[in-house]
Amino acid sequence: MMANTLNGKELLPDQTSLALCNVDKSDHNWMVNTIASLEAAKCPDCGVLSTSRHSSYLRHLRDLPIQGRVVKLRVRVGRWRCGNPAVSGGSSANA
Ligand SMILES: [Zn+2]
Numbered sequence: 341m342m343a344n345t346l347n348g349k350e351l352l353p354d355q356t357s358l359a360l361c362n363v364d365k366s367d368h369n370w371m372v373n374t375i376a377s378l379e380a381a382k383c384p385d386c387g388v389l390s391t392s393r394h395s396s397y398l399r400h401l402r403d404l405p406i407q408g409r410v411v412k413l414r415v416r417v418g419r420w421r422c423g424n425p426a427v428s429g430g431s432s433a434n435a
Contacts, residue, residue: 358415369410376417388424395419 357378364371380391396418404411 383422390420392421393418
């Protein structure tokens with residue numbers, strides 16, 4: 341893969357759940373900014389699907405050296421509120 345043909349979308353492993361926002365390019369590193377675009381997420385405790393996202397945070401997934409550049413993948417992911425009343429205060433699913 342040639343560096344001059346590489347674009348941000350080729351850096352994303354799964355474009356159905358990640359949406360590319362922008363790529364900040366400098367001489368020595370690229371910052372790939374993405375948003376997790378899932379409409380819902382499963383609660384890791386009870387497995388019930390939640391569709392109520394109550395906040396989000398940035399996660400730095402990995403550093404990917406490509407063609408001598410440091411490529412950092414940054415994903416904004418949602419925090420989801422568990423929809424299962426059986427889970428006490430549940431709000432821990434990440435997507
Ligand atoms: Zn739950």
